[in-house]
Amino acid sequence: MYYTRGKYTKQAHVDLPDGTFEEQHGRDGFFGPVSHIYHNHAPTGWTRIEGECRPRAFYTDRVENPANDEATTLLYNNDVSLGVVRRLGATPYFERNADGDEMWFAHTGGGTLETDYGFIPFSKGDYLVIPRGVTYRFNCSSETFLLVIQSFGTPLKQPDRGMVGQYSLYDVTAIRVPELAEVDKTKGEYEVRVKREGEITKIFYPFNPLDIAGWKGNLFPWALSIQDFCPVISHRAHLPPSVHTTLVGSGFVVCSFVPRPLEETPGAMRVPFYHRNIDFDEVLFYHDGDFFSRDNIKAGMITFHPTGIHHGPHPKAMEKSWSPGKTHTDEYAVMLDTRRPLKIADAARNVEWAGYADSWK
Ligand SMILES: [Fe+2]
Structure with a gap:
């Protein structure tokens, strides 16, 4: 069964209704039942978060090891x-x-x-x-x-x-x-x-x-x-991160993000859609390059997006992705997605960038 209400697009991630923010609400990573919600406000536009379910970032190169x-x-x-x-x-x-x-x-x-x-x-x-x-x-x-x-x-x-x-x-x-x-x-x-x-x-x-x-x-x-990883891409519509899967364990997957051409169809989203990854915790390790969809993220950092709270591109990323001459992504990153919730060790809390959850403002 498939329903629609109000404004929506013919193809997900392309030609969003004017002024809307598309969110993908899906199960089983990117394989299961899924809907798209067209928000009038960016889902990451919170004023503050009270509690543990929040986007986090860590400077792994500051870990004393x-x-x-x-x-x-x-x-x-x-x-x-x-x-x-x-x-x-x-x-x-x-x-x-x-x-x-x-x-x-x-x-x-x-x-x-x-x-x-x-x-x-x-x-x-x-x-x-x-x-x-x-x-x-x-x-x-x-x-x-x-x-x-x-x-x-x-x-x-x-x-x-x-x-x-x-x-x-x-x-x-x-x-x-x-x-x-x-x-x-x-x-x-x-x-x-x-x-x-x-x-x-x-x-x-x-x-x-x-x-x-x-x-x-x-x-x-x-x-x-x-460098030998060959991601599956579509020049017409953004594909989900699961097309970058490199290794599979029980209860988790490891994906590789490598430089790739950006989507060409006018109106296509060139940055990852907003989502609340409801069945997987998401961890991204930034290895090398220019991480243009995230401000203030540098090589050696980890971001951690737990299930239950939205994440998506930083405010300027959408515009930047269509700036003249921008034809490719230039980033190498390793993603770990886990089926069960992750716990944060003290060693990570000691190198946390506390301002990350406010970085969408
Ligand atoms: Fe994600």
């Missing part, structure tokens, strides 16, 4: 956690996560991810997917700042490509798998830190635990550069 320490968790629920970590040189211990798969995203720096499947060189903008149980060590050639997304229990999978075909989003040949490499064989003690139920156990070996003769199979760590 000594190099080669464990990741500092910023946001978490029972399915997934998101944190940041700094690495420099060879981490003086090996790691193994018994709780779930991990995805590390190199925001700055680079080096080699050494694993018991071989080594994967990586640099800025690389996703590193490390399945549960892999033993690994980071060996970074410069100070490296990484975002860490941990799945609790269920495997991280590639998205279903459906009708766009198996070579869309990213080609299988864009995936880099480990190559065998000469490991450090100096005599001495090698420490493996196993994380189980969040607790660390240290196991010591008289040999390098990454010293292997070979491997075969379809379970292994892998890397993908955000």
Whole structure:
């Protein structure tokens, strides 16, 4: 059943009725039942908010996390956690996560991810997917700042490509798998830190635990550069963020935003529509470029839009998106959308930009 009342558009996100603000009110992320509401006022035009359900922003680069320490968790629920970590040189211990798969995203720096499947060189903008149980060590050639997304229990999978075909989003040949490499064989003690139920156990070996003769199979760590991500776009109408899905976990998805041409049809919205993401909490990590739909957001920051309250473009973004010569987006960002509400760790509250909820004024 489909109803209409009053003013509305023929095509969502195109030719909005004069003076209105379009809101997409949908279920199941962007897949479920959906309606569009044409507001006479911007839904983000609140005068103030009293309570916890508010848009938030955090300066992750201000998190005090000594190099080669464990990741500092910023946001978490029972399915997934998101944190940041700094690495420099060879981490003086090996790691193994018994709780779930991990995805590390190199925001700055680079080096080699050494694993018991071989080594994967990586640099800025690389996703590193490390399945549960892999033993690994980071060996970074410069100070490296990484975002860490941990799945609790269920495997991280590639998205279903459906009708766009198996070579869309990213080609299988864009995936880099480990190559065998000469490991450090100096005599001495090698420490493996196993994380189980969040607790660390240290196991010591008289040999390098990454010293292997070979491997075969379809379970292994892998890397993908955000530069190799190919978003699905339409030149006529703005598509929902789900077309940028890069990895899928149970209870969450990870999406990549990369530079793309802007919509061309006159009257088309070129910035994300207002919405109140009622079934998913939304977290966006700003990696690089010019984040033109949000004022005062810089690389290294995170925005967090919980379910229940609207978000959408900042007031000037709509105009700016149609300014002469503006033909492309120029932003790289990583999005984590979670089915269950996220909790905010103190480490995040300590680096919060308290004025974010007022930034639509
Ligand atoms: Fe959103």
